[in-house]
Amino acid sequence: MGKGRGSRRAETHDKELGDAVVRAQRGDEAAFSAAYRLVHPPLLGYLRGLVGDDAEDVASDAWLEIARDLGRFRGDGAGFRAWTATIARHRAMDHLRRIRSRPRGTVLESELTGLPAPQxxxxxxxxxxxxxxxxxxxxxxxxxxxxxxxxxxxxxxxxxxxxxxxxxxxxxxxxxxxxxxxxxxxxxxxxxxxxxxxxxxxxxxxxx
Missing domain, CATH: 1.10.10.10 (Winged helix-like DNA-binding domain superfamily/Winged helix DNA-binding domain)
Known part of the structure; x- marks a missing residue:
């Protein structure tokens, strides 16, 4: 697919993010705040797409887990974005289960692995x-x-x-x-x- 606005912006900041994460893992609170500022806005947008108005609460739960497990993370800036998105998604799914409103899926008739990228x-x-x-x-x-x-x-x-x-x-x-x-x-x-x-x-x- 063509690179979207969010993708290009994220890639631009990946080195800065990776450096901030390394420093945060060494106990630098300012570096953790810098990583938060880079990751939180798109992460919140993602969660709004999943849980709507409850996104802020779910994001708070996700960041508590991110902060707790930060020392276990291994990877660069792009990897950190994926790791935090995974944690946020798990918390969102937990939230949806709690409120008994998990969305209904549909059946995938074929996987279409050869489908070309969107224009x-x-x-x-x-x-x-x-x-x-x-x-x-x-x-x-x-x-x-x-x-x-x-x-x-x-x-x-x-x-x-x-x-x-x-x-x-x-x-x-x-x-x-x-x-x-x-x-x-x-x-x-x-x-x-x-x-x-x-x-x-x-x-x-x-x-x-």
């Missing part, structure tokens, strides 16, 4: 809207598509890293991202009325 026009069109508008559009997608798109356009992960966070096969994530971005492109061209359906959406939950 760059989809990502470029997506960049023309504000972050708030983008999240509102993503929220209209079937959940599995939305999560794949959020990880790559908001958190800034590449495809393999997004697949690891989701615990799914890269082909399934690539398929979900492709369909989600193409659907977003259609939304931007002609906003849908009355919401969307799951009729052609893949389910990452069934791709093993």
């Amino acid at each position: 760059d026009t989809a990502a470029e069109a997506f960049e023309t809207v504000s972050t708030q508008e983008a999240l509102a559009l993503i929220a209209q997608l079937p959940r599995q598509q939305a999560e794949a798109v959020l990880l790559q356009t908001v958190i800034g992960l590449d495809g393999p890293a997004a697949a690891r966070v989701l615990g799914k096969r890269p082909g399934a994530v690539r398929s979900a991202t492709h369909r989600g971005l193409r659907r977003l492109e259609r939304y931007l061209a002609s906003p849908p009325r009355g919401g969307v359906t799951d009729s052609d959406s893949p389910s990452l939950g069934d791709a093993r």
Whole structure:
């Protein structure tokens, strides 16, 4: 897929983030604050896509776990973004289970591992809207598509890293991202009325 706004911004700060994480692991509180400032805004956007208005509370739980387990992390800035996204997703899923509102998935008929990447026009069109508008559009997608798109356009992960966070096969994530971005492109061209359906959406939950 074409690199989105979030992905390029994240890559720009990855060295700074990696350095801050190393210092934070040595007990530098200012460095931990710097890492937080770099990671928290996109992480919160991702969580808003998962749990809506409860994102702040879930993010707080995630950061408590991140701070507690920071010494166990091994990797660079990009790896830290993926690690924190994984923790945040686990806390979001726990939250959804608690409130008994886990989203309904749909059946993945085929994994389409050979599907080409979405045209760059989809990502470029997506960049023309504000972050708030983008999240509102993503929220209209079937959940599995939305999560794949959020990880790559908001958190800034590449495809393999997004697949690891989701615990799914890269082909399934690539398929979900492709369909989600193409659907977003259609939304931007002609906003849908009355919401969307799951009729052609893949389910990452069934791709093993």
